[in-house]
Amino acid sequence: MEKTRKNGEAFRDPGNGIPIKQDLNKFRHDMVGRFLFMERKPMILDKKIQIFLTVAKAGSFSQGSRQLGLSPSVVSFHIDALEKYLGVSLFDRHGRSISLSKEGKFLLDKTLPLAQEAELLEETFSKHSRKISLCIHLAGDALTCAYILPNTLSGFRTLEPDVSFTYDHLNQETMISGIVNGELDIALVGYHTSHKKLAVQECFHDDIVFIGLPSLVPEKISAQELRMLPLLWITSDRGLELALKAALAKVGITPNNLNIFMEVTDLPILKMLIREGVGSAFLPRLAVEDELKYSLLREVEVEGVKIQRTTYLLYNKEREPREIVSRFLDFAIKNGQNSK
Numbered sequence: 552m553e554k555t556r557k558n559g560e561a562f563r564d565p566g567n568g569i570p571i572k573q574d575l576n577k578f579r580h581d582m583v584g585r586f587l588f589m590e591r592k593p594m595i596l597d598k599k600i601q602i603f604l605t606v607a608k609a610g611s612f613s614q615g616s617r618q619l620g621l622s623p624s625v626v627s628f629h630i631d632a633l634e635k636y637l638g639v640s641l642f643d644r645h646g647r648s649i650s651l652s653k654e655g656k657f658l659l660d661k662t663l664p665l666a667q668e669a670e671l672l673e674e675t676f677s678k679h680s681r682k683i684s685l686c687i688h689l690a691g692d693a694l695t696c697a698y699i700l701p702n703t704l705s706g707f708r709t710l711e712p713d714v715s716f717t718y719d720h721l722n723q724e725t726m727i728s729g730i731v732n733g734e735l736d737i738a739l740v741g742y743h744t745s746h747k748k749l750a751v752q753e754c755f756h757d758d759i760v761f762i763g764l765p766s767l768v769p770e771k772i773s774a775q776e777l778r779m780l781p782l783l784w785i786t787s788d789r790g791l792e793l794a795l796k797a798a799l800a801k802v803g804i805t806p807n808n809l810n811i812f813m814e815v816t817d818l819p820i821l822k823m824l825i826r827e828g829v830g831s832a833f834l835p836r837l838a839v840e841d842e843l844k845y846s847l848l849r850e851v852e853v854e855g856v857k858i859q860r861t862t863y864l865l866y867n868k869e870r871e872p873r874e875i876v877s878r879f880l881d882f883a884i885k886n887g888q889n890s891k
Contacts, residue, residue: 599633602626603641604666607651607659685711685875688734689718690726693741693862694788694818698837699755699887700739707882714875723789730867736876737883738865741790750868752880754887759794759858762839763831765849773854774802782809783824783832787816794860795833802855822848835860862887 606615606626616626634641641655651659691700700718708714721729723744729735731748743751761777768780784806785791796806813830815821821832822839825848842848864883866872872880 599629599636600662601666602629603633604659604662606630606642606649607655611649684873685713686715686717687876687879688729688736689716689739690721690729690735690737691718691739692721692723692726692788693739693790693835693860694785695741695755695757695835695837695860695862696720696739697818698835698840699757699862703883703886706886707879710882711875711878714879720787726865730865733867733870736866736872737880740863740865741788741860742793743861743863744865746865748867748869749865752864752866752884753861754864754884755862756887757860757862758836759791759798759833759860760836760839761831761851761853761856762825762834762842762848763851764825764828765846767828768831768849768851770849771852771854774799774804774856777853777856778804778808778810780810781830782811783821783830784811784814785816785818785821785832785834786814787818788835790860790862791833791835794858798856798858833858 602615602619602621605619606612609615609618612623612626612630616623619626630641637654637658639654640652641658642649643652689700696718704716721738723740726735726738726740727744727746727749730738731746739754745751763780772780799805799809813824815824818834818838821834822842824830825832826842831851836843836850839848843850864880866876866880
Protein backbone atom coordinates (compact mmCIF):
# COMPACT_ATOMS: atom_id res chain seq x y z
CA MET A 552 0.00 0.00 0.00
CA GLU A 553 1.30 3.45 -0.87
CA LYS A 554 2.03 5.84 1.93
CA THR A 555 -0.82 8.16 2.72
CA ARG A 556 -0.21 11.70 1.62
CA LYS A 557 -0.64 14.36 4.26
CA ASN A 558 -1.37 17.47 2.18
CA GLY A 559 -5.15 17.18 2.47
CA GLU A 560 -5.63 16.99 -1.29
CA ALA A 561 -5.43 13.25 -1.93
CA PHE A 562 -4.44 10.14 -0.03
CA ARG A 563 -4.99 6.41 0.06
CA ASP A 564 -7.41 5.11 2.64
CA PRO A 565 -5.34 2.99 5.04
CA GLY A 566 -8.30 0.61 5.45
CA ASN A 567 -8.64 -0.47 1.81
CA GLY A 568 -5.89 1.28 -0.18
CA ILE A 569 -8.34 2.96 -2.56
CA PRO A 570 -7.12 6.39 -3.75
CA ILE A 571 -9.39 9.17 -2.54
CA LYS A 572 -9.37 12.71 -3.89
CA GLN A 573 -11.15 15.30 -1.89
CA ASP A 574 -10.86 18.85 -0.72
CA LEU A 575 -9.75 19.76 2.78
CA ASN A 576 -13.30 19.92 4.19
CA LYS A 577 -14.08 16.41 3.01
CA PHE A 578 -10.78 15.22 4.40
CA ARG A 579 -11.52 16.77 7.77
CA HIS A 580 -14.93 15.09 7.88
CA ASP A 581 -13.32 11.75 7.07
CA MET A 582 -10.66 12.23 9.74
CA VAL A 583 -13.23 12.83 12.48
CA GLY A 584 -15.18 9.83 11.27
CA ARG A 585 -12.10 7.67 11.61
CA PHE A 586 -11.64 8.88 15.16
CA LEU A 587 -15.24 8.10 16.04
CA PHE A 588 -14.91 4.51 14.82
CA MET A 589 -11.56 3.80 16.39
CA GLU A 590 -11.25 0.54 18.25
CA ARG A 591 -12.14 1.45 21.81
CA LYS A 592 -9.94 0.77 24.80
CA PRO A 593 -11.41 0.05 28.26
CA MET A 594 -12.40 3.72 28.50
CA ILE A 595 -14.84 5.94 26.69
CA LEU A 596 -12.22 7.97 24.81
CA ASP A 597 -9.32 6.28 23.04
CA LYS A 598 -6.05 6.75 24.94
CA LYS A 599 -4.33 8.33 21.93
CA ILE A 600 -7.07 10.95 21.72
CA GLN A 601 -6.80 11.68 25.43
CA ILE A 602 -3.05 12.22 25.06
CA PHE A 603 -3.56 14.41 22.01
CA LEU A 604 -6.03 16.64 23.86
CA THR A 605 -3.71 17.01 26.84
CA VAL A 606 -0.67 17.90 24.67
CA ALA A 607 -2.73 20.24 22.48
CA LYS A 608 -4.01 22.17 25.53
CA ALA A 609 -0.62 22.10 27.27
CA GLY A 610 1.20 23.43 24.21
CA SER A 611 4.18 21.11 24.50
CA PHE A 612 5.06 17.44 24.71
CA SER A 613 7.03 17.89 27.94
CA GLN A 614 4.23 19.76 29.73
CA GLY A 615 1.67 17.29 28.43
CA SER A 616 3.73 14.32 29.62
CA ARG A 617 4.00 15.85 33.12
CA GLN A 618 0.24 16.33 33.31
CA LEU A 619 -0.36 12.78 32.14
CA GLY A 620 2.28 11.23 34.34
CA LEU A 621 3.88 9.61 31.29
CA SER A 622 7.35 9.85 29.86
CA PRO A 623 7.85 12.16 26.83
CA SER A 624 8.78 9.14 24.71
CA VAL A 625 5.48 7.40 25.51
CA VAL A 626 3.55 10.57 24.70
CA SER A 627 5.41 10.97 21.39
CA PHE A 628 4.76 7.32 20.56
CA HIS A 629 0.99 7.74 20.95
CA ILE A 630 0.91 11.02 19.02
CA ASP A 631 2.89 9.44 16.17
CA ALA A 632 0.54 6.43 16.17
CA LEU A 633 -2.51 8.72 16.00
CA GLU A 634 -1.00 10.75 13.13
CA LYS A 635 -0.18 7.55 11.20
CA TYR A 636 -3.69 6.25 11.78
CA LEU A 637 -5.33 9.47 10.55
CA GLY A 638 -2.77 10.07 7.83
CA VAL A 639 -2.03 13.66 8.83
CA SER A 640 0.37 15.74 10.89
CA LEU A 641 -1.48 17.08 13.92
CA PHE A 642 1.40 19.26 15.08
CA ASP A 643 3.89 21.47 13.31
CA ARG A 644 7.31 20.89 14.87
CA HIS A 645 9.63 23.90 15.29
CA GLY A 646 12.70 22.53 16.97
CA ARG A 647 11.64 21.84 20.56
CA SER A 648 8.42 23.82 20.24
CA ILE A 649 5.18 22.66 18.64
CA SER A 650 1.99 24.20 17.37
CA LEU A 651 -1.22 22.68 16.10
CA SER A 652 -1.51 22.15 12.36
CA LYS A 653 -4.76 23.00 10.59
CA GLU A 654 -5.81 19.36 10.91
CA GLY A 655 -4.76 19.37 14.55
CA LYS A 656 -6.87 22.48 15.27
CA PHE A 657 -9.81 20.90 13.50
CA LEU A 658 -9.48 17.67 15.50
CA LEU A 659 -9.17 19.63 18.75
CA ASP A 660 -12.32 21.66 17.99
CA LYS A 661 -14.29 18.49 17.20
CA THR A 662 -13.04 16.31 20.06
CA LEU A 663 -13.21 18.78 22.95
CA PRO A 664 -17.03 18.60 23.14
CA LEU A 665 -16.80 14.83 22.84
CA ALA A 666 -14.31 14.72 25.70
CA GLN A 667 -16.63 16.79 27.88
CA GLU A 668 -19.55 14.50 27.05
CA ALA A 669 -17.38 11.46 27.77
CA GLU A 670 -16.38 12.84 31.16
CA LEU A 671 -20.02 13.51 32.04
CA LEU A 672 -21.01 10.03 30.86
CA GLU A 673 -18.26 8.40 32.92
CA GLU A 674 -19.38 10.32 36.01
CA THR A 675 -23.03 9.37 35.44
CA PHE A 676 -22.15 5.75 34.80
CA SER A 677 -19.94 5.64 37.88
CA LYS A 678 -22.85 6.76 40.07
CA HIS A 679 -25.20 4.29 38.40
CA SER A 680 -22.61 1.52 38.68
CA ARG A 681 -22.25 2.19 42.40
CA LYS A 682 -26.02 1.96 42.81
CA ILE A 683 -26.05 -1.36 40.98
CA SER A 684 -23.13 -2.67 43.03
CA LEU A 685 -25.02 -1.91 46.26
CA CYS A 686 -28.09 -3.95 45.29
CA ILE A 687 -28.32 -7.46 46.79
CA HIS A 688 -30.51 -10.01 45.01
CA LEU A 689 -32.18 -12.45 47.40
CA ALA A 690 -34.58 -15.37 47.05
CA GLY A 691 -36.18 -17.83 49.44
CA ASP A 692 -38.51 -20.81 49.66
CA ALA A 693 -39.31 -20.76 53.39
CA LEU A 694 -42.34 -19.08 54.97
CA THR A 695 -40.12 -17.84 57.77
CA CYS A 696 -38.24 -15.63 55.27
CA ALA A 697 -41.16 -13.22 55.46
CA TYR A 698 -40.62 -12.89 59.21
CA ILE A 699 -36.85 -13.20 59.67
CA LEU A 700 -35.75 -11.11 56.68
CA PRO A 701 -37.40 -7.76 57.51
CA ASN A 702 -35.59 -7.48 60.84
CA THR A 703 -32.29 -8.54 59.23
CA LEU A 704 -32.64 -6.17 56.28
CA SER A 705 -33.63 -3.28 58.54
CA GLY A 706 -30.66 -3.90 60.82
CA PHE A 707 -28.25 -4.10 57.91
CA ARG A 708 -29.57 -0.87 56.38
CA THR A 709 -28.73 0.99 59.59
CA LEU A 710 -25.11 0.02 58.88
CA GLU A 711 -25.32 0.39 55.08
CA PRO A 712 -27.98 3.05 54.33
CA ASP A 713 -27.28 3.03 50.58
CA VAL A 714 -27.90 -0.69 50.13
CA SER A 715 -31.00 -1.95 48.29
CA PHE A 716 -32.53 -5.40 47.87
CA THR A 717 -34.66 -7.50 45.57
CA TYR A 718 -36.48 -10.61 46.81
CA ASP A 719 -38.33 -13.44 45.06
CA HIS A 720 -40.10 -16.51 46.48
CA LEU A 721 -38.79 -19.33 44.26
CA ASN A 722 -38.51 -23.10 44.22
CA GLN A 723 -35.19 -24.81 44.92
CA GLU A 724 -34.30 -25.57 41.30
CA THR A 725 -34.82 -21.96 40.19
CA MET A 726 -32.86 -20.58 43.14
CA ILE A 727 -29.87 -22.84 42.58
CA SER A 728 -29.85 -21.97 38.88
CA GLY A 729 -30.03 -18.26 39.74
CA ILE A 730 -27.09 -18.44 42.14
CA VAL A 731 -24.94 -20.51 39.78
CA ASN A 732 -25.48 -18.17 36.80
CA GLY A 733 -25.07 -15.01 38.90
CA GLU A 734 -28.65 -13.71 38.76
CA LEU A 735 -29.01 -14.18 42.54
CA ASP A 736 -26.54 -13.34 45.29
CA ILE A 737 -28.05 -15.30 48.19
CA ALA A 738 -30.90 -17.77 48.68
CA LEU A 739 -32.57 -18.77 51.94
CA VAL A 740 -33.96 -22.31 52.14
CA GLY A 741 -35.73 -24.08 54.97
CA TYR A 742 -33.81 -27.35 54.69
CA HIS A 743 -30.25 -28.48 54.11
CA THR A 744 -29.33 -28.87 50.48
CA SER A 745 -26.09 -29.60 48.67
CA HIS A 746 -24.63 -28.59 45.33
CA LYS A 747 -21.02 -28.70 44.17
CA LYS A 748 -21.03 -24.99 43.34
CA LEU A 749 -22.86 -23.76 46.45
CA ALA A 750 -21.76 -22.88 49.95
CA VAL A 751 -24.35 -23.74 52.61
CA GLN A 752 -24.39 -21.85 55.90
CA GLU A 753 -26.72 -22.35 58.88
CA CYS A 754 -28.49 -19.13 59.72
CA PHE A 755 -31.91 -18.68 61.33
CA HIS A 756 -33.71 -21.11 63.67
CA ASP A 757 -37.42 -21.47 64.36
CA ASP A 758 -39.91 -23.96 65.82
CA ILE A 759 -42.72 -25.57 63.86
CA VAL A 760 -45.85 -25.59 66.04
CA PHE A 761 -49.36 -26.98 65.76
CA ILE A 762 -51.92 -24.15 65.65
CA GLY A 763 -55.70 -24.08 66.06
CA LEU A 764 -58.60 -21.89 67.13
CA PRO A 765 -58.66 -21.65 70.98
CA SER A 766 -62.35 -22.52 71.17
CA LEU A 767 -61.91 -25.70 69.10
CA VAL A 768 -58.60 -27.27 70.17
CA PRO A 769 -57.18 -28.23 73.59
CA GLU A 770 -53.73 -27.25 74.83
CA LYS A 771 -52.40 -30.79 74.43
CA ILE A 772 -53.28 -33.79 72.24
CA SER A 773 -51.86 -37.24 71.55
CA ALA A 774 -50.50 -38.38 68.22
CA GLN A 775 -53.61 -40.52 67.78
CA GLU A 776 -55.90 -37.53 68.38
CA LEU A 777 -53.93 -35.62 65.75
CA ARG A 778 -55.07 -38.16 63.16
CA MET A 779 -58.72 -37.23 63.76
CA LEU A 780 -58.50 -33.43 63.56
CA PRO A 781 -59.33 -31.63 60.29
CA LEU A 782 -56.01 -30.33 59.01
CA LEU A 783 -54.87 -27.63 56.60
CA TRP A 784 -51.59 -28.36 54.83
CA ILE A 785 -49.28 -25.57 53.62
CA THR A 786 -47.66 -26.43 50.28
CA SER A 787 -45.45 -23.37 49.65
CA ASP A 788 -42.63 -24.31 52.06
CA ARG A 789 -40.67 -27.42 51.07
CA GLY A 790 -38.47 -27.27 54.17
CA LEU A 791 -41.46 -27.21 56.52
CA GLU A 792 -42.99 -30.19 54.74
CA LEU A 793 -39.78 -32.23 54.99
CA ALA A 794 -39.27 -31.38 58.67
CA LEU A 795 -42.90 -32.20 59.46
CA LYS A 796 -42.84 -35.56 57.69
CA ALA A 797 -39.63 -36.54 59.52
CA ALA A 798 -41.03 -35.59 62.94
CA LEU A 799 -44.36 -37.35 62.40
CA ALA A 800 -42.61 -40.49 61.17
CA LYS A 801 -41.02 -40.83 64.64
CA VAL A 802 -44.50 -41.33 66.13
CA GLY A 803 -45.64 -43.61 63.33
CA ILE A 804 -47.64 -41.08 61.31
CA THR A 805 -47.45 -40.25 57.62
CA PRO A 806 -49.42 -37.52 55.82
CA ASN A 807 -51.67 -40.27 54.42
CA ASN A 808 -52.73 -41.10 58.00
CA LEU A 809 -53.86 -37.54 58.66
CA ASN A 810 -57.23 -35.94 58.00
CA ILE A 811 -55.86 -33.38 55.48
CA PHE A 812 -58.87 -31.95 53.71
CA MET A 813 -57.38 -28.80 52.20
CA GLU A 814 -53.98 -27.76 50.77
CA VAL A 815 -53.12 -24.06 50.82
CA THR A 816 -50.22 -22.14 49.29
CA ASP A 817 -50.93 -18.66 50.71
CA LEU A 818 -50.01 -18.15 54.38
CA PRO A 819 -52.38 -15.21 55.15
CA ILE A 820 -55.31 -17.20 53.73
CA LEU A 821 -54.32 -20.26 55.74
CA LYS A 822 -54.18 -18.26 58.98
CA MET A 823 -57.58 -16.75 58.24
CA LEU A 824 -59.02 -20.25 57.68
CA ILE A 825 -57.68 -21.33 61.07
CA ARG A 826 -59.16 -18.24 62.76
CA GLU A 827 -62.53 -19.03 61.17
CA GLY A 828 -62.40 -22.54 62.63
CA VAL A 829 -62.05 -24.35 59.29
CA GLY A 830 -59.12 -26.46 60.53
CA SER A 831 -55.72 -26.54 62.24
CA ALA A 832 -52.18 -26.57 60.78
CA PHE A 833 -48.48 -26.88 61.48
CA LEU A 834 -46.76 -23.50 60.95
CA PRO A 835 -43.49 -21.73 61.83
CA ARG A 836 -43.80 -20.05 65.21
CA LEU A 837 -42.46 -16.81 63.76
CA ALA A 838 -45.39 -16.78 61.32
CA VAL A 839 -47.98 -16.74 64.09
CA GLU A 840 -46.22 -14.83 66.88
CA ASP A 841 -48.74 -12.00 66.94
CA GLU A 842 -51.76 -14.31 66.82
CA LEU A 843 -50.36 -16.33 69.74
CA LYS A 844 -49.46 -13.21 71.71
CA TYR A 845 -53.02 -11.87 71.53
CA SER A 846 -54.65 -15.32 71.95
CA LEU A 847 -56.22 -15.23 68.51
CA LEU A 848 -54.76 -18.70 67.90
CA ARG A 849 -53.56 -21.44 70.24
CA GLU A 850 -50.39 -23.50 70.19
CA VAL A 851 -51.24 -27.14 70.78
CA GLU A 852 -48.68 -29.54 72.19
CA VAL A 853 -48.62 -32.82 70.27
CA GLU A 854 -47.17 -35.60 72.40
CA GLY A 855 -43.90 -36.89 70.99
CA VAL A 856 -43.76 -34.27 68.23
CA LYS A 857 -41.25 -31.45 68.55
CA ILE A 858 -39.90 -29.76 65.43
CA GLN A 859 -37.15 -27.19 65.09
CA ARG A 860 -36.30 -25.96 61.65
CA THR A 861 -33.09 -24.29 60.45
CA THR A 862 -32.99 -21.84 57.56
CA TYR A 863 -29.82 -21.97 55.47
CA LEU A 864 -28.04 -19.35 53.38
CA LEU A 865 -26.86 -20.48 49.95
CA TYR A 866 -24.34 -18.60 47.82
CA ASN A 867 -21.89 -19.35 45.02
CA LYS A 868 -18.62 -20.60 46.47
CA GLU A 869 -16.84 -20.46 43.11
CA ARG A 870 -17.36 -16.72 42.68
CA GLU A 871 -15.95 -14.06 44.99
CA PRO A 872 -18.99 -12.19 46.38
CA ARG A 873 -19.21 -8.45 45.98
CA GLU A 874 -18.09 -6.56 49.06
CA ILE A 875 -21.63 -5.53 50.02
CA VAL A 876 -22.83 -9.14 49.66
CA SER A 877 -19.98 -10.40 51.80
CA ARG A 878 -20.81 -7.91 54.53
CA PHE A 879 -24.48 -8.87 54.41
CA LEU A 880 -23.62 -12.58 54.72
CA ASP A 881 -21.56 -11.89 57.84
CA PHE A 882 -24.33 -9.76 59.31
CA ALA A 883 -27.10 -12.29 58.54
CA ILE A 884 -25.15 -15.20 60.00
CA LYS A 885 -24.41 -13.29 63.17
CA ASN A 886 -28.03 -12.15 63.40
CA GLY A 887 -29.18 -15.74 62.86
CA GLN A 888 -26.94 -17.06 65.62
CA ASN A 889 -28.67 -14.64 68.00
CA SER A 890 -32.02 -16.26 67.10
CA LYS A 891 -31.04 -19.60 68.65
